[in-house]
Amino acid sequence: MMKRIRMTRSIGLMVLLIGMLSACSADGDLPPGSTAGGDPGGDGGGGDGGGTPTLTCVEPIGGVGAQAVGSASGLCLGCGVSDPGLAIDDDPDSYATISLPVGLLGGSASLAMTAPPGVVYPAGNEAGVTLAIPAGLLSLELLQSVSLEFRLDDVTVDTVSDTALLSLSALGIPIIGGSELMALSAPAGSVFDGVQLTVSSGLANLLSTVQVYGGCGRYAPSGSAAAR
Numbered sequence: 001m002m003k004r005i006r007m008t009r010s011i012g013l014m015v016l017l018i019g020m021l022s023a024c025s026a027d028g029d030l031p032p033g034s035t036a037g038g039d040p041g042g043d044g045g046g047g048d049g050g051g052t053p054t055l056t057c058v059e060p061i062g063g064v065g066a067q068a069v070g071s072a073s074g075l076c077l078g079c080g081v082s083d084p085g086l087a088i089d090d091d092p093d094s095y096a097t098i099s100l101p102v103g104l105l106g107g108s109a110s111l112a113m114t115a116p117p118g119v120v121y122p123a124g125n126e127a128g129v130t131l132a133i134p135a136g137l138l139s140l141e142l143l144q145s146v147s148l149e150f151r152l153d154d155v156t157v158d159t160v161s162d163t164a165l166l167s168l169s170a171l172g173i174p175i176i177g178g179s180e181l182m183a184l185s186a187p188a189g190s191v192f193d194g195v196q197l198t199v200s201s202g203l204a205n206l207l208s209t210v211q212v213y214g215g216c217g218r219y220a221p222s223g224s225a226a227a228r
Contacts, residue, residue: 054172055183056222057130061195061215062088065116068096068215076100076107076201087129087212088113095132098199098210107201112151113215114194120152121192121217128185128219129197130171132211135178139168145203146184150192160186169219179211183219192217 066088070081078101086094098109113129121127128148140163147161160166171181184197195215203210 054222055169055185055219056171057183057214057216057218058220059121059125059127059217061113061115061217062090063116063119067112067114067194069112069114070096070098070110071112072109073107076109079107079109079201081109081111084111087111087214092213095211095213098197098212100199100201100203100208100210102208105201108198110196110198111212112149112194112196114151114154115217119193119217121188123188123190123192125188125218126167126185126220127188127192127195127215127217128167128183129195129215130181130183130213131197132175132179132213133168133182134207135180137206141206142184142203143168145200145206147198147200148184148186149196149198150188150190151194151196152190152192154194156196157190157192158188160189172222181213183216185216185219 068084068088070084072079072081078099080099082097082099083094084096087096096111098111100107100109111129115121127150133142143163143166146166147159148166149156149160150158165186167183167185169183169185171183173181175181195217197210197212197215199210
């Protein structure tokens with residue numbers, strides 16, 4: 001009889017201990033790298049408990065009335081922008097293509113994306129374009145050959161070409177073929193309603209085409225896979 005009572009008490013203590021541990025976890029004592037709500041990365045953890053977060057475009061440039069126009073400098077023979085409208089449509093997998101002949105010197109090609117009438121973005125936004133980058137292409141090599149222009153009413157109000165101000169950040173979205181989607185961005189110095197990406201001929205020795213998936217009025221940190 002005493003033996004049965006001792007076993008019953010032991011089982012009761014084990015149940016009590018398990019209940020205490022469960023309550024402790026529910027109160028917020030989470031293992032390293034976890035957050036309440038099941039998101040392993042949180043808003044600033046990048047999904048691995050720390051490190052550089054990915055970005056998401058929270059204000060994409062598009063919708064009814066948005067415009068996309070490609071152009072090339074007079075010296076850029078053979079340069080061009082194909083399907084510019086695909087950079088402002090609703091399909092996250094479509095893109096415009098900026099082409100540069102290999103070996104070209106002194107030329108450039110541009111793609112300008114403008115928000116619908118009445119839409120403006122405030123100064124200070126981290127904004128720019130979403131493009132595909134081959135995995136083997138170094139960030140610095142690309143940044144030395146591109147620039148971003150912030151525009152308002154078709155007039156350039158801010159130009160960023162300094163590699164110290166341009167950022168190339170992961171969006172956390174893999175692409176078939178070994179490339180990855182990246183946000184090329186910079187803080188806007190003025191109110192703007194459009195973004196223009198200009199690619200110089202210097203990049204043609206490394207990359208003859210640039211796939212632009214869209215323009216973005218504001219990127220923000222995100223701990224989960226980002227939207228285009």
